[in-house]
Amino acid sequence: MITIQAKLGFQSKEDEQAVADLMRRWSSCVRFAYNRLLEGKSRNELKRDLQGVFNLNSRYVDDAIMKAKSVLESCKEREENPGKVIFGGRNLFEKLKKRHINGNEYKKLQQEWQERRKGNLYSRGDKSKKGNLNTRIEIDENGAVLRINVGERKYVYARIQAGCKKGKSREELLEAISTCQEAYSVELKLKNGKIYAYFTIEENFPEVLITKENGIIGIDINAYPDHIAWSETDENGNLASYGKIPMPELVNGSSDKREYYRWQYAHEIVRLAEEKKKAIAIERLDIKDKGKRGDFSGRKSRRIRHSFSYRSLIEKIKVLSKRKGIQVIEVNPAYTSVIGMLKYAPQYMISKDVAAAYVIARRGLGLKEQIPEGYMTILKELDADELEELKEHVRKTVNNKQLKKRQLKELDKAIKLIQSLESGTGKASGPLDGTSLGACSESCNLWRVLKVAVVTPLSPEKVLRDISVLKGVLHSGQVGRPVRARVPASWGRGYGSA
Structure with missing residues (x-):
């Protein structure tokens, strides 16, 4: 319309x-x-x-x-x-x-x-x-x-x-x-x-000619820092190219100015898809009313709404794509950032945002992410007592109150899930390696536990910025001892500095 x-x-x-x-x-x-x-x-x-x-x-x-x-x-x-x-x-x-x-x-x-x-x-x-x-x-x-x-x-x-x-x-x-x-x-x-x-x-759109048969460009829009991360895949889901589009103009300024630049950035994304003859995959997000905690943590929801009108930018991409006959696929956003950070960022040495865009593109093709065998080794050996030890370590070492509260909350959820798996009442998944169609849809909750079990020991006092440390963990299945943080001996697994 x-x-x-x-x-x-x-x-x-x-x-x-x-x-x-x-x-x-x-x-x-x-x-x-x-x-x-x-x-x-x-x-x-x-x-x-x-x-x-x-x-x-x-x-x-x-x-x-x-x-x-x-x-x-x-x-x-x-x-x-x-x-x-x-x-x-x-x-x-x-x-x-x-x-x-x-x-x-x-x-x-x-x-x-x-x-x-x-x-x-x-x-x-x-x-x-x-x-x-x-x-x-x-x-x-x-x-x-x-x-x-x-x-x-x-x-x-x-x-x-x-x-x-x-x-x-x-x-x-x-x-x-x-x-x-x-x-x-x-x-x-x-x-x-x-x-x-x-x-x-009512606008009459042309027939959709550019579809996911040639591959997909996944889009991950980030409120902080303000940029669009994109990843291009071929028809089989392999990473072909990637990049970022900074959006500094959407942080402040008049509503007319921000509206103008939203159109410009939407045009840039659609031109990219048109040149590469690829469909576009975006996250299907339901942003709740501002001030209420809905999807994500509530804080991210409000930040998206206040910073640069996430929904408005997405709608512009969808409209412009329809005018150019480009297929737009909306995918489930669950754990795209976690999977991207743990699985693909260390593999390809790309940023977390680009890796999340890659996961979005793969979901647009219908691919399901399996947990690599190295990470499954960690999950198999993990028990609730080890997570309790890690909770105590976080309480003693993390000074940032918000970070401490968030990590303890994630650890509590992970402990409950591990306990349910040990009792046989929770969702379980066998040893997995690689990725295939329709597989491992039940293992999503394990990605949350995996993030807690791997990232928190490596960087308990601040957000993990250096993703390269995850590369060894991904292939060995062992969590290394971080340089600046003492963790329980069980987390060292006999390894030295990460």
Whole structure:
């Protein structure tokens, strides 16, 4: 979908007032239809009654019923109580209830509440009517205007004040929409006393020609440090090339500036895939509301949301890929960073982020990661008592409170899993080496234990930066003794400095 936002300019106050009155009646119609739907009324029953009650034509009423129905269905999908929906926004409603807000602050909130509740109008497009019958874009010698049906055979014309952005005039896009004879939807919203229009048309994408049959480029977007790591594989999943794209412009600056650069970086990724004739694999992430702990640790979720709008960048990559006919594959993000760090970073001597992108690319091909035999040797010899010793070592040696808390938490999870494996109630996996299709899907939890068992003894006081120390562990199955940290003797395995 392509959406264009523009402010409307009216020839007179009377015309603007007529449109505002239409928006008020349509918004009331939506709320009335929603309550009747809760009572079990059907669409046909409502359509007959609402035209006379709110003095709206059948198309406006049909769109109001559709909007009310979508709110109801959305509420049911989120498993919320449909009877407690507040049109205008619950957060704003709760603020207005607070007694300590008064004066101009209260008046601003009250105006915003009224505009959200009463200042809406939605008109669906219709291809049989060559666009949109109630709200139609027309082009004259002065530019684009919006013809709004405010009553029976009565129209108001509003100038579309669309400016230029990213080197292409919005008026050119509006002119193309008005002449293509395709259905487009128009939504009007009242904000700060001004009426804005949102024009939406469905985009027709070409056939997907670049698929994963030639290989995949995996993308790993990192909030800190700010960059995109990418890894290219051939059709068999072998590493072909890799690189990083720094994104310093997304750390700060205005929202328009960050939006511009998000498009630029998305174009760069898609150009790379187009040149190499490879599909794109990305992580399928569900970023929760900011401030709430959801996926990841909560902290990473908030950092992604605040730093550079992860979801926005991903969506731009997906849209641009569709326009170029490039296949985009979304994969499960679980343990991509851990597997990349432990398995592929030491093998190819690449960074953890590039290794994570490589894991993402391989998952896009349908490959499952098996735990190498050297690491399986460590897991087989590991028991909960050794992890308890390591916990005590972390308590004594790690000064950073946050790092200590995180490591102890990971160790606790690892101990519980090891105990469940010893009792036979947990997930187990046999000795594994290499990688094949569909194998070892049950061993994901073991990667977490492996990270704790290998990385924490090597670097208990700080984040492990030198991945090369893992190369010997990967092949020998022995955890070396770190230079600057004394660990329990059992972790040395008879080896010297790492």
